[in-house]
Amino acid sequence: MGGVLDGVPSGLLISIFEIQKEVNRRRPGQSEFTTSRSELDKVEILSGLHPDINDQGYQLSLGSPIGFVIQNKDKKSSDYNSLSDVYRPSHADFTYEAKYGVRDHRGGGRASARETICRVVAGAIAKQILGNDIIIQAYVERMAGIGIPADAQFDISKTKNSNVCCPHEITSKAMEEKLRSLSSEGDTAGGVISCRIKGVPAGWGEPVFDKLNARLAYAILGINATKGIEFGSGFAGSENKGSEENDSFKTLGKTHSNNSGGIQGGISNGQDVFFRTAFKPVSSIKSKQKTINKAGLPIEIKIEGRHDPVVLPRAVPIIEAMAYLVLADFYLTQRVQLNS
Amino acid sequence: MGGVLDGVPSGLLISIFEIQKEVNRRRPGQSEFTTSRSELDKVEILSGLHPDINDQGYQLSLGSPIGFVIQNKDKKSSDYNSLSDVYRPSHADFTYEAKYGVRDHRGGGRASARETICRVVAGAIAKQILGNDIIIQAYVERMAGIGIPADAQFDISKTKNSNVCCPHEITSKAMEEKLRSLSSEGDTAGGVISCRIKGVPAGWGEPVFDKLNARLAYAILGINATKGIEFGSGFAGSENKGSEENDSFKTLGKTHSNNSGGIQGGISNGQDVFFRTAFKPVSSIKSKQKTINKAGLPIEIKIEGRHDPVVLPRAVPIIEAMAYLVLADFYLTQRVQLNS
Amino acid sequence: MGGVLDGVPSGLLISIFEIQKEVNRRRPGQSEFTTSRSELDKVEILSGLHPDINDQGYQLSLGSPIGFVIQNKDKKSSDYNSLSDVYRPSHADFTYEAKYGVRDHRGGGRASARETICRVVAGAIAKQILGNDIIIQAYVERMAGIGIPADAQFDISKTKNSNVCCPHEITSKAMEEKLRSLSSEGDTAGGVISCRIKGVPAGWGEPVFDKLNARLAYAILGINATKGIEFGSGFAGSENKGSEENDSFKTLGKTHSNNSGGIQGGISNGQDVFFRTAFKPVSSIKSKQKTINKAGLPIEIKIEGRHDPVVLPRAVPIIEAMAYLVLADFYLTQRVQLNS
């Protein structure tokens, strides 16, 4: 597994430690609800950073593409051999074959959740391009039908203490209990991740074809298992009247409400940008399922191997990574946009 | 107002009449709920189609970019002069100025809904590239807090008979009544548009960075006033268990349920593709609003001019147009993808 | 004829007068060697510049795409009707038809030299983005087999006084005489344009896939009738030994010789960038030519209409325009490349 990140300006000090820290957050085996594969997920940088110019764990960006690999020590392709002739329900087996006329069934290939590790590496670099002024924090808001109550008070920094990445302690416990119960039945769960971005200055995003919300949606819905995205007051806000929904100005660059989620006409307005993303329940359920094989004949399958009962806790750093990548793009392009 | 559509294959017969018909659907002044500006919105083709090779209203595509303009006979920029020094709540006035350091306040510029006319023209051409096998139908599902009941039966082809583009007659009447009431208070409404795409073959969309859902989301959320998008069972489906949500196969390329909205791993699976889009209530409310001017001082404004109390009926053909454009791209790229 | 230039930063004062001045340089009818069509070639700006913020002939860039049109008052498509069924030698008639299956024979379509007017408009804007530090000057060095002697002294600013855009007076006269003689025989000429760019700072261009020379070559060979391009000492320099050809440093950013033409490893080194471009003789000769028609049968044709006996004088501003466009791109991207 590897990737290449182009467009990183030269002369930046990039911390490899910070990259690895982000990668570790999405690593399996961190709680009882994530698979216990012994993937070390050690990031190796191949190019673009100068290993000799090393100031306390930082490496200097050279302006060239940053290539990286993450070795997979543990993956056994044989786990998947029994699945080469069947189409698992709600997996991409059938669609890949329809698209390409051929399918590499080993490990789910590019449809595997493992692909997202590269997104996290790239996002951790994008985060360092943006510096400390921009802070992106995602957390699990709903899972398995259980959600943080609308009026609940919570400290978003507690996300990291929760096995399910839910910062509201009581809800977190309830989610865990529900998950254990589902898991014991061989079933799986989905849910909703909230993401809040602080520090985006007014003026990022393009007015017509590259609206900030459109680009975030494109990036986020590129993550596997997503089902939808909404900004600001979202679907609920579409029920309101204009007089209720409008965000009136308090001062220059400061509004009373933030139903818009920090974006007007595709461009950031200086308020917090926030959005919610829905994830479907994991398709690899352990209980028996009816499906068909390549010949179109009905068969019953039981998906073996280690699979998380829920994808959301590990998706939290992926959501953040994709948002950092989108913002880094707009940060850099805005340098060109405004003549100064 | 004009645009250029590149990438249309040569040798296609394109009907100008069909283009104009789509444009007329989004034109204002079609019902009591849309502004009565006498915009004729006549599409003129400047290039890319051969006017002399004209077979019963069709023109032959030349393979060159199709340039077009739509003259605006009626727009009075003076309507907007009084707004040059204020920031209207939930408009893009402030964000444009933050981005560019300058703002062209005449008619809202590129943030104006009028910009979408080019999308409709391009979409009407994309529709003809795709031919008759692919049918996209959007309709208003919720408006002003009123929605088609979950168990209601309706004929989607009746959308065109409704003043608010809602195919369920009773709901349509209720929406209209509610809208009249809101309008008389100087207020506005938002809502949700559903869109269903029939006939997409399995195999369209890219597996990682250009997933079919990601590209649709990017295109749709590029439309002004959108707040969110969800595919298949969407946010509601994220509450379900895997065993409930999985779409099991009936036959090759045919599933029992369609919670995925016709997309697996970013690639179409041959079922109907469908999604829902949330629109915020129109920001230009007629009642007085508090805001600030360029100096940051609080003032009260009353937005004059003709503004729709709701954007949804006119957004229906825009949603369809953007979906046709995305599908035409994948149709053409898939010709290259699969070696044959 | 029209175009759209995207990516111009906002907040720049752009002179419409300077745009029109460049366009006038390429206009036909300026000397006895250019056709006398009464094309006014008046540039109209449609978007992207604010007409009301007009400071002594300058308009403010808004950051949005700059759309423009140039009306063609005079073109008579009927001139070309007789050619609809034949393939003119060394024209693009046959290749267009092979590519598209259809050909719009009116005025040569996109293969017409008239297409270059848009390049000149865009280049004139790019020139203003770059400001006064970068000066691009092209001139005719060889024409009809006659060239400026290698050891000749001349003032490049005299280019504009020459009917054939050759700054060396004696050579210019000889070229004119030769051209009159060729023209009277119904024949045409080609030649070489030299282009010198002063003021490019060291560091522009990308090291692998977007080398400054590669991008200039791509832009320049996109002009019709070009046959080749060489940088610095070019083909002649390839005959030399390394010890002769190497450009040794005098001081930081200053070399003794400039055989490299100001580019090392695809990146500007602070010296003058220069290159030479070969143009073929005009294909539309007035004397009779043997060719074939669509049926593949041999016929004789005589090309009517007004055609220049040589394309070079009018190509001088086009070369400059394309070079300005390439440099403006690198100027803007370099703002993003270097972290500061």
Added chain:
Amino acid sequence: MGGVLDGVPSGLLISIFEIQKEVNRRRPGQSEFTTSRSELDKVEILSGLHPDINDQGYQLSLGSPIGFVIQNKDKKSSDYNSLSDVYRPSHADFTYEAKYGVRDHRGGGRASARETICRVVAGAIAKQILGNDIIIQAYVERMAGIGIPADAQFDISKTKNSNVCCPHEITSKAMEEKLRSLSSEGDTAGGVISCRIKGVPAGWGEPVFDKLNARLAYAILGINATKGIEFGSGFAGSENKGSEENDSFKTLGKTHSNNSGGIQGGISNGQDVFFRTAFKPVSSIKSKQKTINKAGLPIEIKIEGRHDPVVLPRAVPIIEAMAYLVLADFYLTQRVQLNS
């Protein structure tokens, strides 16, 4: 060293053996005129080809990006340590530092000729996409001031028998002798490579911004040490009269002469496409050179390490590779262009 080639259609049988064969052609240590580094240059495929579906040395393309690496067993970065503070004449040392503010001096980095190995790998895959109908053959036409006589007869297939890739035996011998003499003086040579492409059907290339010649020039001038490119009769042809230069049609898709080099209006016309590329003499001469160091002070350097006295023989497969890549792009895009 590695790369990623995206856009390869699925379902193609790709021979790894053929890829390795092309890579071996550009490998050093093949004759007395190329360095004797023991680089094995073994290509490893990481993705995009299915190793298990292996039919007599062929692997099936999966439609996903083809990632590959070539391990460098031998490179000693220490060879370059002494150069970290100086700017070698006509190298990219100074320009990289001007661009990025930092330079990775180990092995020349991305300005190293070693970078071209990836181009050869990608080109070898592109060649297999195109199939057997398109044949690209490059050879050394001029070197160190010695060239194949204009009227010489030779068999292009003999290129591989020559130590300097010149198919004309007498010229090849003369070049070798001259090179030995230059090499013994610590000096280097440049020259010209000719490239001829057979089998391109009429209709490839785009008429305005992606002309076939412009795209070839962009690709070829992206190769290090190139100084210029000319198509068909090139610079020499620009001296001719139109009546001499025009390529008249013999039959449909067949012309008497081919001064255009197989391209009209940016689009292939079905004749052979051919072009010549000038290369500068190698900048790393062994004799002492005056230059400056980072402080701007004059110093004398002697470049150590193994360097070829001429780059042309190893550039022959690189020219072919870049041409295959450009043609594969047009082959695939033409599938979309023409409606059928």
